[in-house]
Amino acid sequence: DAGVIQSPRHEVTEMGQEVTLRCKPISGHDYLFWYRQTMMRGLELLIYFNNNVPIDDSGMPEDRFSAKMPNASFSTLKIQPSEPRDSAVYFCASNRGRVSQPQHFGDGTRLSIL
Amino acid sequence: QQQVKQSPQSLIVQKGGISIINCAYENTAFDYFPWYQQFPGKGPALLIAIRPDVSEKKEGRFTISFNKSAKQFSLHIMDSQPGDSATYFCAVFNAGNMLTFGGGTRLMVKP
Numbered sequence: 001d002a003g004v005i006q007s008p009r010h011e012v013t014e015m016g017q018e019v020t021l022r023c024k025p026i027s028g029h030d031y032l033f034w035y036r037q038t039m040m041r042g043l044e045l046l047i048y049f050n051n052n053v054p055i056d057d058s059g060m061p062e063d064r065f066s067a068k069m070p071n072a073s074f075s076t077l078k079i080q081p082s083e084p085r086d087s088a089v090y091f092c093a094s095n096r097g098r099v100s101q102p103q104h105f106g107d108g109t110r111l112s113i114l
Numbered sequence: 115q116q117q118v119k120q121s122p123q124s125l126i127v128q129k130g131g132i133s134i135i136n137c138a139y140e141n142t143a144f145d146y147f148p149w150y151q152q153f154p155g156k157g158p159a160l161l162i163a164i165r166p167d168v169s170e171k172k173e174g175r176f177t178i179s180f181n182k183s184a185k186q187f188s189l190h191i192m193d194s195q196p197g198d199s200a201t202y203f204c205a206v207f208n209a210g211n212m213l214t215f216g217g218g219t220r221l222m223v224k225p
Contacts, residue, residue, distance in 0.1 A: 056212065102163070108157055
């Protein structure tokens with residue numbers, strides 16, 4: 001069974017450019033989460049969706065960040081314009097929506113903004 | 115926002131030794147406490163979790179101990195192996211299905 005799939009695995013771009021990160025959750029999972037991981041701040045929840053609807057985006061750092069989930073099998077996290085402080089590893093995770101169900105993480109996108 | 119304090123930040127253990135990682139929280143919306151394990155270049159993966167209707171849960175070499183009154187829980191890795199070298203995160207549930215993670219503990223098991 002395929003896990004959570006994220007693309008690209010690595011992204012290097014210049015400051016000011018638009019960045020789009022992609023995620024395909026596990027089939028049948030109705031919750032999708034976007035996290036950011038940095039040395040300074042650890043693993044932070046940015047936003048999560050339930051049945052494709054954003055439920056809590058209080059972790060999104062600025063208006064430069066936006067996330068969408070147009071259907072049950074695809075989500076994007078967009079940063080526009082990007083800044084060097086956005087450099088981090090971004091993870092997508094999904095689960096079936098019962099609290100006791102583990103969140104399954106993808107392998108992340110390592111983003112470097114020059 | 116919920117604070118989850120994890121200690122130590124890093125830990126070096128000899129092969130065969132016991133690794134102990136601690137976690138303290140302020141509040142939880144749901145009594146279910148997971149530990150996640152993360153290897154370099156990979157996402158975190160659920161290692162073991164406990165519901166506090168029990169004070170301890172054991173799965174193989176991994177044990178969670180829970181102290182509800184102190185709002186603390188810990189992960190013990192018995193007979194630590196080099197393959198256990200990874201970063202470990204405790205987590206606590208906020209409202210709904212939202213996890214707040216501890217800061218992580220980088221474990222190195224020396225052969």
